[in-house]
Amino acid sequence: MNVLALDLGTSSVRAMVFDDSARARPDALARRGFDLSIAADDSGGATLDADEYLAALCACLDELAKAGHLDDIGLVAASAQWHSVLPVDAGGRPLGPVVTWLDTRPAPPEDATGPLDPEAFHQRTGAWWHRFYWTVKLPWLRDLGLRPARYTGLVEYILGELLGEAPMSVSQASGTGMLDLSTMEWDPEALEIAGVATGQVPSLAAPDWHGRLRPDYARRWPQLARALWSPAVGDGAASNIGSGCVDETRAAVTVGTSAAVRLVQPAPGGAALPPLPHRLWRYRVDDARVVTGAAYSAGGNLFAWARRELRLPEGPALEETLAGIAPFAGVRADPRLGGDRPPGTAPAGSGELRHIGFGTTATEMFAGMMAGVCTMVLGDLEVIESTVDHRVAVTLGGGAIAASPWWRRAFELCLAPRQVDHVDDPEVGCTGAALVALERAAPPARRP
Structure with a gap:
């Protein structure tokens, strides 16, 4: 079948x-x-x-x-x-x-x-x-x-x-x-x-x-x-299961159109649920499991918008221009162009770029925005870990992550010293x- x-x-x-x-x-x-x-x-x-x-x-x-x-x-x-x-x-x-x-x-x-x-x-x-x-x-x-x-x-x-x-x-x-x-x-x-x-x-x-x-x-x-x-x-929830992040030992960081960090936990119907920190949401995978996490309006949509509006090259040519830029150095960004996901209430148009001068290149602005997403994910991953009292391993996945090795390395640096793996499956x-x-x-x- x-x-x-x-x-x-x-x-x-x-x-x-x-x-x-x-x-x-x-x-x-x-x-x-x-x-x-x-x-x-x-x-x-x-x-x-x-x-x-x-x-x-x-x-x-x-x-x-x-x-x-x-x-x-x-x-x-x-x-x-x-x-x-x-x-x-x-x-x-x-x-x-x-x-x-x-x-x-x-x-x-x-x-x-x-x-x-x-x-x-x-x-x-x-x-x-x-x-x-x-x-x-x-x-x-x-x-x-x-x-x-x-x-x-x-x-x-x-x-x-x-x-x-x-x-x-x-x-x-x-x-x-x-x-x-x-x-x-x-x-x-x-x-x-x-x-x-x-x-x-x-x-x-x-x-x-x-x-x-x-x-x-x-x-x-x-x-x-x-x-x-x-x-x-x-x-x-499907992305977590498809990434192999099926229990409390491993979180998924998925970057598709948007981005999210999530952890699956057992929760049969009628059972008491684990306490939920205020800044995290929780939904159901099915009748036996819940998924706890945080999500962001910025992800692959931000990647595509910035590449288009900054007139950057695609694929290997883009990676070549990024190669000389160290993540988290130089331009700082608030990547919330599409506003906040809950519990935040910032409206669309809340994105910012900082530390820009006449010598700043389009690629450096792009790198700052991508690194900004990494930083948001790290903050919420630390809150998720507080619900299970141990550091978790992380699997990176999603089409936007697969499209940019530089962005993948930025996530690995940001989430260290956790074990960070990558699932090369856009589906x-x-x-x-x-x-x-x-x-x-x-x-x-x-x-x-």
Whole structure:
């Protein structure tokens, strides 16, 4: 049996095929780039068109089918962006674009007060009352004049179109900031703050849920007609699993469109969760594990923006210009061009460059921005380590890390004396999704 893994990211949609040991099948990868709609007025808007996104995914599956790569698919897995929200009408049709994690416009209503006990809320949900989460996004959408019948995430909309019925996984639900991580049910206080009833948010997937393609899509891809679809895993959690960072001994530092540092911890449903420091978030991998960490709006997007706007060369030519620059010397940068991820509240446009003179080169400015991301990661990694009372090893991964050996060396210097390894797999999200789906499909005696 082969596994089809989907990566429903922010800047691209990918589909690839693995065998039943989660080894990638040669050349069985299809990708479509996708551009966020970024507000030209610097208001912080960052949205996606849900139906265009679905069309991009379908084009990937058409490409794999044409090449014969969808034969013998028994299981479909998905790694998907966390935190998106899409307002829909009673028929399930979008009332506007998908509001993504990068959108900094949502704000609480003026008369809203948030959780009664913010620290207890943070410990329960792993989140804060913050523009990033549905507790703020849903009232903000209503204040725009929308009157949705329901709210859903991008992945639930996409899978709902393909399958007809796609409940939200506990992993995706935890990314809304409204899930009680211990009971794995919607948190009543979070629903009240968001101003919604349980019927207005997605139903939650049962532990044994699997979906199947709707008849019209099964005719389009008959190879997938009998395949079982697993609940989606949040992209950060999937990246940890795909990087081999599956327990408390090893953290993952992943740099894709954004960047994050995360640690997986065991947490069966109903069990007491480890204490959560205020500056860290916590979401679910699945019903047996949580992932604790911090994330940043600056990552591969910053790398691409700086290279383009500073008119730098690409690939080996860029590395050659960086070779003579020592990381963390000279230019200093605050790389928060896209604003803060929670719990910070800095808006888009908060980036800074310091210690610049007439002799400063474009490459030195670029190096300063990349080193700034390293420094942010180190600070939060030290906080993560305080929750487990030991220094952890680190695995670097993600497409942006793979694209720049200089940036990889900067991370190694910054994170020393920890053991730092690099996984040379730009598709760790797909790999992680395949691994989680295979674990879930295995007999109980074989599960980790």
